[in-house]
Amino acid sequence: MSTYLYAWNPNRWNWFDQPEAICRIGDGEQYDLYWSCGNTKKISVGDTFFLIKLGVEPKGIIGCGYVSSPPYPLLHWDEEKAKKGLTALRTDLLFKVLSETPIISIEQLQNWYPDYNWSPRASGLSVPEPIARELFTQIQGSPAFGFSIPSVNEVRLYAEGKSKTVTTKTYDRSPLARQACIEHYGHTCCVCGFNFEKAYGQLGANYIEVHHLKPVADIGEEYLIDPIEDLRPVCANCHRMLHKQRPPLLVEELLTHNPELHVPWNQSG
Ligand SMILES: [Zn+2]
């Protein structure tokens, strides 16, 4: 197993659904996203990765997880280059951890491992095994970001089983559970009462996010979701606020931050 460093520079690529991704990964859903891997063809399924944010402060490692596809060519992520028909190699990344702010700052990394280049120009640089092991163990074992480690074989089984369609969105292990949750609770946010259709008409019809009260366990385990016990429909704002902390706030805790939320939005407005 090898480890690779993937870089994200917000000045060069706008990750529009990152806030939602943070919520979904925090809920333990399977979230993978394709990411340029530079020219590195030797990356394989089950390898681990770190994602480092560069270009904009605060810089540092904001995520980690497993590579869930071999490299494949896709139209270039840079719009100018895509217009010329250029392609770039991508791999799918299955995130176990994603944070808005760095989990390990670039200053710490440079301090601990001064011989490694923490500001690479491209993604896909190999991280030496001892460094990778230390960093991974540190993130994996932290109270805020802890997760259990699937075996390489489990990641391979996951990669084989997932849809082969290329998408920037998610692979959800529980689409039926989400659907059952919405059928039971409807499309209104269970925290603040916001309803996208009431606010935006037809555009917002049938739109709502789903929050896991119990974060889903590791991908290697069978996990049965009870859509009524375990899931709740929430609007995008409330969902972000629930995931402002790790582990997420309870719905009741979020309500205490804004007493006005007890009056449903659709009645007060
Ligand atoms: Zn809400």
Ligand SMILES: [Zn+2]
């Ligand atoms: Zn959630």
